Each structure stands twice: as C-alpha cells, then as structure tokens.
Amino acid sequence: MLSLQRLEESPCRPRHFRPPPCAPVVTDERHAALIETSRSRLVATAALFALVFMVVALRLVEVVLLPGAAAEPRAEHPRRAAALPVRADILDRNGKLLATTLDSPSLYADPRQIIDPRAATRAILSVLPQLDAGEVYAKLASGKSFVWLRRHLTPHQQYELNRLGIPGLQFEHEERRVYPLGDLAAHVVGFCGIDNNGLAGLERALDKRVKDSPGPIQLSLDARVQFILHDELAKVVSDFSAKGAAGIVMDVRTGEVIAMVSLPDFDPNHPGRGDPGQPPGDAKERTFNKVTLGDYEMGSVMKIFNTAMALDSGVATMAKQYDASHNIHIGRFTIEDYHGKHRWLSVPELFMYSSNIASARMALDAGAARQKDYLARFGLLSPAPIELDEVAKPHFPHPWREVNVMTIAFGHGISLSPLNVISAASAAVNGGVLRPATLLKVPEGAAPPGEQVISPKTSEEMRKLLRLVVEYGTARFAETPGYVVGGKTGTAEKNLHGRYELKKLVSSFLGVFPMNAPRYAVLTLVDEPHGTKASHGYATAGWTVVPATSRIIQRIAPILGVEPVDETAPAIVQALAVKSLQGKKIEAY
C-alpha cells in the first residue's frame, strides 16, 4: 500500500505535485491511475510543442540557409507596377503621336519659407516671363502657407525653376493631356477638360475606351496626309478669302478616313482660345467640325448619285439622251444650266457638262420613290456612321414633291455632311460596296463588311463618267499626271433663310484616284470663296478646289504608295473609254 510519503519520494512524480495538505485520503490504485494520466498528457503536449517548433525551425532553415527554396515569387511584373496614365495615347496609322498624357508639374509656394520675396519674384519671372510681377510679389509676400503660382509647367520650365534653388517653391504633380501636333488633327482627336474627361472629338466619343485601354489607340489618320490637306486647304482659304474649308481623304476600299480637316481650326492644347482680334464667338466657330457636323447642299456632286441611280435601276443607259435645250419652269422655280449646251445630251455628256436640266429630267424618269430608295441605300438620308459624336443629320424635304425630285438631282433641297457624301461616293466607285466610315485603323488587307448598294457594273460606268469630267468636263484642272484622276465638281449657292444667295457659294470637288483601280477619294469644299484676278473672278469649284485637289493628289499619292501610271497607255485608256462616245469628237466644257 502506497502512502503519501512514498509518493512524494517517487522519482516519477510530477515535479510540482504536492498533495494538498488535507487531501482526501485516496486509495493507492487511484493515485497510480491519476499520475499515469497526468504523465501521459504532459508527454503528449510536450511532443506536440516539439513538433510545432521543429516545423518552424525547419522552415527557417529552409528559408534562410537553403538558397532557391524561397517563398513563391511575389514581385509583380514591372509594367503592372508602373502606374498607367489616366488616358491612353492616341497614335496615327504610322504610330505618330497625336495625343499623350504627361505628368505636368504645377508650381506653388509656401510664402512663409521665402526669405526674400523680391529676389524670388525676379528669379521666377526670368523663367516664367508671362507671369505678372506685381501679382507674384504680392503672393510671395502674403505670409500665407500655400499659394499657386502657375499650373501645368513644361518639364523644361520645371528644370529651370529647380535650378533657381529658391526654398519654399514646390511642385505638385498633375496629369495633363498634350497634343504635340497642335491644330493638325484638332477636330478628329478633340480635346479634354481640366479633369481629363473628353469634351470633343474622339477624346469624347471614345472616352471610356481611352481611359480603359492599356495600350495606345491607333487611328486611320495619316499625319503627313493630314498636313498636306491642311496646307492646301489653308492656301485655298487665304487665296479666295473664304470663310472656311473642309477636306477629307478616304480609302475607298476600307472606308478608313486618312485625313480630315476643317478650317478654321483650333489648338486642342488651348481649345477655348480664339484668334485675338476676332469676335468672341470665334472659338466656338473654330471647334465646329465642318466635315461631320456641317451640312451643305452639295450641288452637282449629287449628280454622281443621281446618275448611279438611273444607270443601276435601268431607267437610263449610257447611250440614252435627255433634252437640255430649254430651261425647265416649275412653279416659281426655273432650272437652268451654267454654261449650257442647249441641246440633247447623252448620259455621259450631261454628267461631264454638269447639266442641271438633263439631270432633273433623268430624276423625273426615275421618280420620287426610286430616288429616295437609292439615296437611302447610299446612306444619304441618315447620319454618317463614324466614331465621332459630332455628326449632322441630313436635311431632306418632307413631303418629297416632284420639284424636290428635280432639285435633288443636282444637289439642291437636300443638305448633307461632307462625310456622308464621300462615304457614298466611295461606294459608287469601289465596286458598289458601302462601308461605314471609320477613324480607327483597319488591319492591313482586311476589308470591313459592307453593303452592296449598286452593281459592280454600274460602279464601273461611274468610274468612266468621273474620269470624263476630268478629261473633258468641269474639272480639267484636276488632271494630275500619273494618277488618272476622276471626279465631279459642285458649286452650290447658299440657302440663307429660304433664299439662295447668288454671291455666297459653297464650291466642292470630289476626286478619286487612280480611276482605273480606285484607291483614294478626296473631297474638298470651300465655304464662301471670292473670285480673284488669277481665277478671272470665278469662285466656282473648277477654279478653287479643283486645282487644289490636283496639288493634294500630287503630294499625297507618293506618300500613300500609289504607283504612278501612264494615263495615255492604251490599256488604261481602253479600260476607261465610254463606248457610246467612241469615235465621236468630245466637246470640251
């Protein structure tokens, strides 16, 4: 029998186990069992602790001493680590930068730290001479703890200011949209507000995309072509003291807009700033995109669609003749020809001499329903589909009367945006497929889906007719050696408050080259040109935009990789010859 005394002496007893002084008397068997349980519990606990510590120790050894067994890689990809700007870059089709976001430092001062406000003012003005000295001095001497001195500095200015070493000058970093090419593509790219939200152009229309895109956005524009178009249109505007001009170059096979210019334009870096010395509405006038938002009665350019309708629907054939010997009187209107031939004209003749009378008769033959149907097919009765928000809705008569049928034949009574017209004209020459105009680059070789609006045969006939206009008709100044230009002129009187103003013209020209296998269409339009001595007082399309288009084509064709050909080569002459005129002597316009 075990006594308490013996238990205390037992080597196996738990170290601190002391029976309570007045512990109840227990039997030896129960003592033994109690001790066994405690022991085994302690051993189990110790083993568990040892195991955990072993695991920790082993892990430490692994991490610290054994190379290569490090924790899984946590370093992020450097690109992800680097902060992307709030707005993605916008590039032209060749990767030229049109819009970018720069970290733009803004200068502020803590006047309490400025030791000598006078010297500091002088130093700051040596870098930023546009600041007002008195104002800067007042700010620096104010004793406040924070004053803005100048927002959005250039990196160069920041460097110079840093070099001054004035204590108390600080920079705050802000992001700012920068358009390095200035006014070159102002209407297309648009601009942003101070909070980096798009307010106009693609910046506005693609706002979400520009903000979300991880990479740059590539446009269909070609900055070089854009420059040439801009340059030549500016020349037209200044030569003919016009109010403005618009121009667009389109790839007829894809619907890509290669260049889009609207004059007068603006600097997207300072969109609100008009020309000093101009009325206050000037800035608004400048931001107006004439190509997409302007709507013009296009005049004879519309004969392209009138003739295509007549030929495609079978109302007329190339050989069919129309009476253009007398003016048409309908109601209070008189339809007459400018430099009329006063005889019956065949379809090619009415097209190249731009006869209003014969065109009106041809439209009457087709009828209102068919005319409306074809204009709708060409997309001329709905806003041109393009990425921009600033798109005009065409204006057309309602109801569509007989007189409207006749005037629409030669482009009066319906007003369209130049973009509408060039998209439809591209369809007329490219084999009859209307593709939506786009400002985004289409991958090389791909052709976006389009809609067959006229038959390929009609399209071929249209190509021949357009070539005739340049060879013998109203657009002979458009002839550009090597590039087989075709086109159609249009000179419309402006309709102001329901009256046509004789002296206020909108002269336009739609050119396509090379006519044997059309690649590009060029539409130029000049608003209220005035005749000059050099143009013998004429302000019509033939004297204003037609020569300009020839110069444009001559300059852009090599850039666009259009191979020059000999337009007198028999193969080309043969391909573009009009059968019904063969063997006849063609009168020049």
Add this chain to the structure above:
Amino acid sequence: MTRVGALVWFVLVLAAGFATFKVKYAVQDIEDQLNHVRKQTVAEQHEIRVLNADWAYLNQPERLADLNRRFLGLVPITAHQLQQKIADIALRPPPAAEPAAPDVVVAAAPATPPATPTTPSPGLPVQLVKATPGAAPDPLDALIAQIAEAR
C-alpha cells in the same frame, strides 16, 4: 537530462528568433530595393513619355516643312520621277568573259526593256548558273556577248 533538454530548447529558440529577425530585415531590404526600382521605372516611363511628346512636337510636319524650306529646299516627288520601277533597271552585267569563271550570278533580266512599265512585274528572278566553259552554246553566252559588243 532535463537541464540539457532545456538548454537545447533555449538555444533553438534563440536561433529561431535570430533567424526570424535576419529574414525580416533581409526581406525589408529587398522590398526597399524593389520599391526604389519601381519608382525609378515609373520616373523613367514618365521621362520616356515626355521625350516621345517632345519628339512628336519637333516632328510637326509644319516645322519640318519650314526647316526644309530654310535649309534643304526639297520639293515633293513628281509622278515623272517614279515612272521607272526598280525591276525595270537591268542589273550590271557580270565582269564578262573570264573563261574560268566559277559561279556567276546572273539576273534573268529582260533583254529588251519591258513593253509597258505599267504591268506589274513578278519581281526579278535571280538564278545561280554554273558556268561550264566549252559546253554547248548557251543562250546566256549569247546575251553576255551581246552586252559586251554593245559596250
């Protein structure tokens, strides 16, 4: 026995603590380096953006046209200058008539100028021809002779 066990554990705890701190500082160090590199990357990316913008600004077509006007006087290329294609230009004839010429690279250039420069040419096929002196009359020899005569 218990003392030894306690000592072992004590040493182990010390070692573990030391190792933990060492690892912690090492990690902190590397993280500092990483942050530094990241900052530098961002700064450099900003700089690249600025330089890109600057480059685009300096390449404004308007400015280039002005520089050209002042210093170079280049004019736009005319169609006339582009009339001839590269394929239309015959290669220079080989330094002809060396009897023991090993291999001669000869262009199968058209003997006469092409009829119309407008038809697309299928490129310029170049053939490697083994010159075998004394073999049967080769049309090539005739061509070479013709060229030599013309000179």
